[in-house]
Amino acid sequence: MIEAFLEPGVLVRHPGQPDWGLGQVQSVDGRRVTINFEDAGKQTIDISHVDLEYVGPDPRADSRA
Numbered sequence: 001m002i003e004a005f006l007e008p009g010v011l012v013r014h015p016g017q018p019d020w021g022l023g024q025v026q027s028v029d030g031r032r033v034t035i036n037f038e039d040a041g042k043q044t045i046d047i048s049h050v051d052l053e054y055v056g057p058d059p060r061a062d063s064r065a
Contacts (some may be wrong), residue, residue: 006047007032011055014045022055 006012010025012035021038028034031048045052 005054006052010057013053013055014043014050015053016050 006025006026006028008025008027011021012023012025014020014023017037017040020043020055021041023037023040023043026034026036026042032044033047033052034042034044034065035052036042
């Protein structure tokens with residue numbers, strides 16, 4: 001269940017749009033997730049209809065401390 005991992009900063013891919021590249025979650029509002037994709041910009045996805053692929057936490061997050 002990917003919903004448990006969706007939070008700002010997490011990296012994901014859209015399985016139906018591989019050409020969008022890697023995406024970073026910007027915000028989560030219920031089932032609507034705003035993601036900034038490398039090659040498609042900011043997109044709002046309804047996760048009721050799309051099973052995003054969890055890539056992992058943003059590796060840059062650890063270096064901010």
